[in-house]
Amino acid sequence: MLLFTAANMVRAQPQTPLPGPPADDHPPVWIARSPGHPTLILLPTIHALASDDPRVNAALAELANGVQAIVLETHTQPTPEDTQMVRRIGFYPANDNLSNHVSSMTAESLARCARESGADIRTFFQTKPWLAGFAAEAVRLHQWRWVSDGRQRAHFVKDASPQVFAGIDERLETLARHRQIPLIYLETMEQGMQLFDEMPADDQEAFLQGVCMGLHGGKAPGEVSYESFQAAWAAGDVAALERLANTRYPGESDAHYDFSQYLFVRGTDIFAATMAQDGYFYGKGPILVAVGAGHFFGEHSLLAHLRDAGYTITSPVTAQPHGAPPNEVAVR
Numbered sequence: 001m002l003l004f005t006a007a008n009m010v011r012a013q014p015q016t017p018l019p020g021p022p023a024d025d026h027p028p029v030w031i032a033r034s035p036g037h038p039t040l041i042l043l044p045t046i047h048a049l050a051s052d053d054p055r056v057n058a059a060l061a062e063l064a065n066g067v068q069a070i071v072l073e074t075h076t077q078p079t080p081e082d083t084q085m086v087r088r089i090g091f092y093p094a095n096d097n098l099s100n101h102v103s104s105m106t107a108e109s110l111a112r113c114a115r116e117s118g119a120d121i122r123t124f125f126q127t128k129p130w131l132a133g134f135a136a137e138a139v140r141l142h143q144w145r146w147v148s149d150g151r152q153r154a155h156f157v158k159d160a161s162p163q164v165f166a167g168i169d170e171r172l173e174t175l176a177r178h179r180q181i182p183l184i185y186l187e188t189m190e191q192g193m194q195l196f197d198e199m200p201a202d203d204q205e206a207f208l209q210g211v212c213m214g215l216h217g218g219k220a221p222g223e224v225s226y227e228s229f230q231a232a233w234a235a236g237d238v239a240a241l242e243r244l245a246n247t248r249y250p251g252e253s254d255a256h257y258d259f260s261q262y263l264f265v266r267g268t269d270i271f272a273a274t275m276a277q278d279g280y281f282y283g284k285g286p287i288l289v290a291v292g293a294g295h296f297f298g299e300h301s302l303l304a305h306l307r308d309a310g311y312t313i314t315s316p317v318t319a320q321p322h323g324a325p326p327n328e329v330a331v332r
Contacts, residue, residue, distance in 0.1 A: 027059050028236045028316040030296075032306050038285025040311070041067060042302065044241060044293035045168035046233055050226040052165045055234050060168065063288055064175040069182040069281065071289040073271070074192060076170040082189045089193040090131035097125045098132055102205050105212065113212035129204035130196045133211040164226065168233075172290055184281065186271040186291065195266050203262055206255035229293065238316060245294040264294040271295065272305035280309070 032040040043063065049056065064070060078086075092098070099107040110132075114124035117136035124132055176183045196204075232240035245264070248257050271291055281287050295302045303313055 026236045027233050028238045031314040032311040034311045037280045038287050041286050041288045043290040044296050045290045046229050047167040049165040050230050060171050067286050067288040068283050069287045070172050070176040071184040072169050073291050074185050074187045076173050089197050090128050091126050104209055116215040129208045133208035137211050186274040199262055202255040203259040206253055207259045241293050242297040246297050265300045268295045268302050
């Protein structure tokens with residue numbers, strides 16, 4: 001869901017492009033087969049990248065070259081209608097504000113979070129905790145910025161000079177359009193916004209508090225970096241991806257851990273329901289299905305949903321571990 005989907009918002013700096021990959025490096029893919037249905041190639045994604053590694057585009061082009069359609073979580077370029085929906089679902093009315101719904105942070109600390117992220121303070125206080133957290137991180141990373149429409153109403157636009165690079169989803173969407181093959185989306189923007197809005201209040205607050213803590217040098221337990229995810233993805237290291245997505249870190253609160261796990265489980269349920277409603281897609285295939293890495297692990301993973309639906313799934317070859325350094329942090 002654009003900047004919102006990633007429970008993977010991270011603190012990453014742009015890096016010099018890496019040299020070409022060793023011949024045995026490749027992202028992990030699972031193959032799902034069921035009689036009477038197209039073969040599904042299942043690829044975990046990262047919603048933004050820490051570096052513009054040439055291995056990424058090469059691997060994605062190779063995968064996209066042999067498929068009949070590409071399936072993503074949702075569209076990556078918001079429409080004006082999406083912006084209005086975010087305002088309708090993610091903002092408080094004029095007679096209410098964020099400080100009335102957050103007990104662990106004072107109005108002063110919330111204002112400091114807005115200032116340190118570069119977000120517009122007035123707009124920040126009108127957003128709900130989940131949106132305030134994502135907005136602060138996105139503005140700080142220059143992925144998005146608030147602009148006024150001339151009527152004192154701010155909205156998000158994509159920034160021209162982000163500190164992170166386009167993610168796997170956005171690159172696949174571009175490839176599909178370039179190849180003129182069908183794009184299928186598993187979730188509407190409204191479904192995604194409602195998922196966040198229905199999240200337990202404690203989870204939303206813990207996420208916002210962790211983002212704000214990181215803005216002034218603190219390190220919230222449970223944070224992991226895009227660099228770590230990207231290294232594991234490029235090397236096909238399934239074990240590292242699972243560990244990064246699902247590990248409960250020492251000192252991490254129940255609410256902070258539940259934030260990401262809630263998104264993985266509830267989001268996967270939406271994806272699986274759409275796939276079933278669409279008859280697991282049509283034609284001869286194969287079809288590339290690419291969703292966030294966190295949706296591939298655990299008892300309620302996308303793989304588990306497909307097995308329950310009768311699919312036989314071939315596991316990828318696991319590369320040598322490239323786990324994150326134990327103290328490297330950002331946001332899961």
